[in-house]
Amino acid sequence: MTASDLLNRLFMAVLTLAGVAVIVFCLLRIVPGDPIAMMISPSATPADIAALRAHYGLDLGLPQQFGIWFTDVLKGNFGTSISQRRDVMELIGERLPATLELAFAALVFGVLAGGVIATLGTLARRTALDPALDFINGLFLAVPDFVWALALVLLLGVFWPVFPLSGRIDPTLSTYFHTDFYLIESLVTFKFSAFGDLIAHMVMPMLALGLPLAAIVVRTLKEALAEAMVQDYVLLARLKGMSPLRLVLQEALRNAVGPTLTLTGVQFTFMIGGTVIVERIFSYPGLGNMAIDAVINRDLPLIQGIVLTFGAIFILVNILVDLIAAWLNPRNAHG
């Protein structure tokens, strides 16, 4: 990808986000539910309600509301949360790091676990292990993230309680963080007890999100590896005495990752979507969890802000995947 391609993609990304903004705004006005009704006390008079509506600009016409919101968004101002009465950007900024850390951990887990199993399966071709692996993987492919989450709660939370059931960090751990990237910060500042606690909290939601990804990586990568392993260059390397593991990792893997990479990009965006329900199940204080609260409270500015944030992540991930694919392909790097 050249620099002008990249600029092009970024320009398209901005246009796409503008489109998303319009759609979200319209959808939210179609869906029934009144944010003011959610926040007033039963004793409020019609005059109080009218004042509140005016305060949040809900008395204006829809095009006008959109115009105000959109110009504010362009200025980087997402408005004020109706339910929490705080700046939307600020709220998102506090929660997004938790979700990014979780999603990234699940991504790393899914890709590593999937990669290792696909490699083992490739090494075990023509043995009894191979079809057994395929069978188990087929089962894993059929189980979605929220089912994993519930199963893990029962298994590792209730029957064999090794991991904390909810939250991101033990509140009694009196650790002060300068950023909201707790995991990264605890690691680079050598706060290992906090790091351990964060990981313990993360294990279950990470598995719930990462296991379906791992299963997809296994299937795609194994298929591509099988195709690469019968290429002439692998045969020649084998004749030259290359070990089976090196044949897979050095000869086949690099030529086989393409489809897996693309699919992982797509899966990762699904996974970000999956954080909504999984974070809820584990009371993990991330953006997804906040999204559900925002919907329950009909907190229109907050929902809009969160959806745009998710949209921006989706688009960035896609651009990143294309960049990595281009970087991995020797034809592009040196052509």
Add this chain to the structure above:
Amino acid sequence: MTQPLVAIEGLSAISTRDGGAPVLRDVSLTLEKGEVRGLVGESGAGKSTIAKALLGILPSTVKVTGGFIRFEGRDLLTMPRRELSDIMGRDITLIPQDPQTALNPARRIEAQLTDGLRLKLGMSKKDAHQRALQLLDEVQIRNPDRVLAAYPHELSGGMRQRILIASAFALNPKLVVADEPTTALDVTVQKEILRLIRRMQEAHGTAVIFVTHDLGVVAKICDRVTLLYAGKVIEHGATVDMLTAPRHVYTRALIAAGPRYDRPNAGLEPVPEAVFRQLRAEVGLAERGI
């Protein structure tokens, strides 16, 4: 007489993929040191199967049902795995058919050309680099430093095939198996590659099994020829004798059909149906269309 380099004796094989259909029928042939032997025959005659058997890479769906492949007196088919992998890639190497797919697109030429030197001979990276430069010079590649640092897609098909030839001869093998090494190349490049294989083979004293469809190619490069039909040897002989005084009707018909007997339209006259009928009877095949 001294021991031949390769002696295939009564080799028979079936394809379990095709319901146990015979692939090789009692094939015997001997190969002397330094000789270039052509394996000729129409598609499906079993040429590649013989080549693969020599390299120990028969597909799992092809089963040997009898015979031996003696290499310097030792049977490759019953040899322990470890000894076999010592021989393969060192004493017996391969020039593949398609230079597009025979080089790893993700690795530089140097790494691929020096694999064998490093893995089989335990050469240091530096020594292997020196040897690689020498080899590229031998196969007449002019800017060896640039080529060693290149990725396969940066090189032409002919260039890639030269590298694969250099790689096949890198360890001074005793036998090089070349399965249609020029089929994927332009006609002009084909000639250069043929000449190169012949020159390398002479310089290293290496025997070559040369699989081809092309009698013109056979005439240029092979000392002796084996003609196969449906997995059976139809005729053996010195190239000159076989091309000038063929004994079998099939051989005669092929020569009459022109150098590219496998492309009827380009040939002078197609092999008559009567010849095929006779062949099928000889091989013991039931009538089955063409």
